[in-house]
Amino acid sequence: MVSANAHGGRTNKDGCHENKKTGVYHCHGEKLQYSTLTKTKNESQKLLNYRRSDYEHWIDRDDDCQNERQELLIKTSQKKVRFTNSKKCTVFSGRWYDPYSGDTFTRASDLDVDHVVPLLWAHNHGGYQWSKAKKREFANDTENLLVVLDRLNSQKSASGPDSWLPPQFFYQCEYVEKFDSIVKKYKLKYQSGEKAFIQKFLAEC
Numbered sequence: 168m169v170s171a172n173a174h175g176g177r178t179n180k181d182g183c184h185e186n187k188k189t190g191v192y193h194c195h196g197e198k199l200q201y202s203t204l205t206k207t208k209n210e211s212q213k214l215l216n217y218r219r220s221d222y223e224h225w226i227d228r229d230d231d232c233q234n235e236r237q238e239l240l241i242k243t244s245q246k247k248v249r250f251t252n253s254k255k256c257t258v259f260s261g262r263w264y265d266p267y268s269g270d271t272f273t274r275a276s277d278l279d280v281d282h283v284v285p286l287l288w289a290h291n292h293g294g295y296q297w298s299k300a301k302k303r304e305f306a307n308d309t310e311n312l313l314v315v316l317d318r319l320n321s322q323k324s325a326s327g328p329d330s331w332l333p334p335q336f337f338y339q340c341e342y343v344e345k346f347d348s349i350v351k352k353y354k355l356k357y358q359s360g361e362k363a364f365i366q367k368f369l370a371e372c
Contacts, residue, residue: 221299222286224306232256235307236280243314248275266342267315267333279320281313282306283342284349287325292355311349329364340372 225234233241237258241248244261251257258275265272272278286294286306294302305311323331328346332339347365350357357365 216295217287217290219286222290222294222302222306223299224286224303225280226303226307228307235309235312239280239309239312239314240275240278245271263314265316265319266313266338267319267335269335269338270316272316277317278314279317281315281320281323283311283313283345284353284355285323285325288327289353289355292350292357294353294355305353308349310352327361328368329361340369343368344372 225236227234228238232254233256237256240258240261240263244258244263246262248261249259251259260273260275263272263275263278264270265278267281282289289305294305297305319334328343333342343365347369349355
């Protein structure tokens with residue numbers, strides 16, 4: 168089985184990160200996020216011009232005060248959820264299985280809703296060309312959402328499978344298959360090295 172390791176720190180392996188105040192993704196030094204690719208200056212600028220706010224997420228589709236995150240927590244809980252107050256807008260507790268760690272949790276505050284294909288990853292692999300409506304659709308697509316331990320979601324950040332895999336070994340094949348299916352659904356483009364990794368990994372599943 169192919170393995171991948173996460174990288175830590177405030178910047179990624181190419182010295183890049185998202186400015187939390189401005190929402191702009193940028194790099195320190197000469198490296199770009201995907202430095203193995205040869206790109207024109209204009210193409211590189213498009214990739215760096217990422218704002219998380221452009222991918223509007225956690226919308227409330229039915230105006231019931233429960234946004235997409237809360238709806239998913241309710242839907243995936245293995246028992247009836249409890250809310251923080253009588254308005255029932257925010258989930259407080261329930262029972263959730265996290266496929267990334269293989270553990271079960273009862274406090275909603277311990278969990279994040281992860282984009283299997285991260286917003287930034289999608290942006291840098293073709294999403295930057297999408298309309299605002301398409302970005303919104305992608306950000307709220309439940310096929311691309313998983314309830315997982317918040318620490319692992321933070322650890323993963325915007326990594327693809329070649330840089331990060333769930334620590335639970337038995338979920339890794341399903342995870343990569345899910346990642347790949349979303350990439351194909353939205354017609355995103357792998358780099359050559361990423362594509363080779365996906366193909367080799369799935370061939371061994």
